[in-house]
Amino acid sequence: MLTPSEKKTFKFIQQYFMEKGYAPTLKEIAQGIGINSRGVVHRYLKSLESSHLITILPNRKRGIHLNPEANENIPLVPTIPLLGRIAAGHPIEAIEGRDEINLADFIMNADxxxxxxxxxxxxxxxxxxxxxxxxxxxxxxxxxxxxxxxxxxxxxxxxxxxxxxxxxxxxxxxxxxxxxxxxxxxxxxxxxxxxxxxxxxx
Amino acid sequence: MLTPSEKKTFKFIQQYFMEKGYAPTLKEIAQGIGINSRGVVHRYLKSLESSHLITILPNRKRGIHLNPEANENIPLVPTIPLLGRIAAGHPIEAIEGRDEINLADFIMNADxxxxxxxxxxxxxxxxxxxxxxxxxxxxxxxxxxxxxxxxxxxxxxxxxxxxxxxxxxxxxxxxxxxxxxxxxxxxxxxxxxxxxxxxxxx
DNA sequence: GATAATAGAGAACAAATAGAGAACATTCAA
DNA sequence: TTGAATGTTCTCTATTTGTTCTCTATTATC
Missing domain, CATH: 2.10.109.10 (Umud Fragment, subunit A)
Structure with missing residues (x-):
């Protein structure tokens, strides 16, 4: 079970991956989630790894992998991160407010x-x-x-x-x-x- | 059997889970059901646990698990029934074998x-x-x-x-x-x- | 009226979490 | 080869949260 901070960390990594195409450093993650300590970030990463959401390549800089087969560990909310808007000829534009799509809202319903x-x-x-x-x-x-x-x-x-x-x-x-x-x-x-x-x- | 307050508490937890993906704190539950005392909430949780609706991980923050058996009305895996195939000019044709779409398979994945x-x-x-x-x-x-x-x-x-x-x-x-x-x-x-x-x- | 069940407030304490930051090890690029 | 950046492991602190109490109030039932 993830804590809110761990979830925030995970989302930041996903978004960073999309925008840059490579993993962030611990310092960048720290800044991204609004704290200063790399040590704390490392602790969160360890926890994400034990939830099988990521893989850490030991001692590697930017050595974080997103695990594709991890859905069984976030089973409860059918959501997928909505990273932004893509239009030909522009950088990907972030969407304020809504940062994920809830599939339950999207389609699931009794009728x-x-x-x-x-x-x-x-x-x-x-x-x-x-x-x-x-x-x-x-x-x-x-x-x-x-x-x-x-x-x-x-x-x-x-x-x-x-x-x-x-x-x-x-x-x-x-x-x-x-x-x-x-x-x-x-x-x-x-x-x-x-x-x-x-x-x-x- | 549940008292009205316990039922209200349970529903709040279910809803919180669906929206956030993690359990609420006692304080959040208290606010959610309109009271002030964490102690009271704790009492309700104990009661819900003895009714096997939830499991409490002792001393854990946000350490509430919804028990799946008690939770049949909220599907853990989001699915939607697939009724058949529609083609112009024909009756709807049933599909043997697959009768529902698993949205988790469809898109949810860490990467x-x-x-x-x-x-x-x-x-x-x-x-x-x-x-x-x-x-x-x-x-x-x-x-x-x-x-x-x-x-x-x-x-x-x-x-x-x-x-x-x-x-x-x-x-x-x-x-x-x-x-x-x-x-x-x-x-x-x-x-x-x-x-x-x-x-x-x- | 007495009793029990339900609801709630809130104090007190223990434990978990969040965070800072130091110290050291390892990478990696100049 | 060397130095800066980065990853890793720690210890320490503060705050939040879970847990257990005791106390009060209301309501229904016998």
Missing amino acids: RFALQVTGDSMMEAGILDGDTVIIKHQNTANNGDIIVALIDGIEATLKRLKRLPDGMVLLMPENKFMETIAYEPERVQIQGVVVGQLRSYQ | RFALQVTGDSMMEAGILDGDTVIIKHQNTANNGDIIVALIDGIEATLKRLKRLPDGMVLLMPENKFMETIAYEPERVQIQGVVVGQLRSYQ
């Missing part, structure tokens, strides 16, 4: 489930073949939402919703090679709304 | 972090303005990987990597309105590889 997407009908909305979408189960949706709809009780589809003033329901793909189709409202049953999306490149 | 993407340079790869990409920290990458690169030690960018036989490094945007640029290898420092992606529609 949510996942679907794996096949096909390219939502390609131009950034939803590609093989992606996973997180659906919030609900029977209504707003204009412009991306929804899971059941047509005639059988055919399921992922489309953007638009209701016309005359009552017709448009299900619009985000792919210029595919056509929007209009349905009578009673043929379309809304199953849920897309609230998130995941993609794995591994 | 991973998140970056928020600004701009449209990777649009055609389905990475849109505002998306969050999960980066695995590493200094090497394969041809075709989407990487975070530092150019001349300053400028950070998200591009697809291609190495030419003559040693030059191509950083290719996925946007037909932007141009691929070739760099001498010593100007490009690889910071990490994109291993995942999140998008929130909320």
Whole structure:
């Protein structure tokens, strides 16, 4: 179990790694977490090592490794550090305030489930073949939402919703090679709304 | 059975755990449930321990463990049910075997972090303005990987990597309105590889 | 009314944590 | 080779925190 100081130390190391591409010195860590003593930092590092979060190469300068396989030791909060904003042509810009993403907030919820997407009908909305979408189960949706709809009780589809003033329901793909189709409202049953999306490149 | 105060205490601890990743101090619990006395909190903790809801590590600061069996409503491993595969024009197809997505496997790892993407340079790869990409920290990458690169030690960018036989490094945007640029290898420092992606529609 | 259970305040002490900084060993670059 | 920077091990101090008490108040029950 990490103390708050140890956690702070660990986060600083992660962030430093990202920005510089190499590990910080003990002095830099000390400054980064707001203390003066290298000895104290060393104590925190020893503790992080015994939690298998890092590996210390003895006596090496900047000899800290982040351990990839360490998730079992921080099991409780599904968070990942959010280090900043990346835009082409600029240095990575730090984000004040929010410094981590809580996956629980992001998607976990009793009324949510996942679907794996096949096909390219939502390609131009950034939803590609093989992606996973997180659906919030609900029977209504707003204009412009991306929804899971059941047509005639059988055919399921992922489309953007638009209701016309005359009552017709448009299900619009985000792919210029595919056509929007209009349905009578009673043929379309809304199953849920897309609230998130995941993609794995591994 | 628990008294109302004990229940309140237990809920506060659960919530604190989810948010911070470590246990609260007695003082924090006291404030959290609206009293002043650490001694009283300690009494509640003893009671929660004898109900096997928590374990107290004696004399440890923040030495409270939530007992997993008593905690079934809060999953330790964040998962979301994966209901099937959706393809335009077909019913939702069930997936045998895998029926839930483990978010910990998906992204959480000590050497991973998140970056928020600004701009449209990777649009055609389905990475849109505002998306969050999960980066695995590493200094090497394969041809075709989407990487975070530092150019001349300053400028950070998200591009697809291609190495030419003559040693030059191509950083290719996925946007037909932007141009691929070739760099001498010593100007490009690889910071990490994109291993995942999140998008929130909320 | 007596009794027990619940709630809370707060004092007193022991122990853990956070931090400073000295002293020495080791690296690493000039 | 040498010196500065860095890692490592210590001892010391202060503060916070956990723990155990005793005391008071309220409420419900017999």
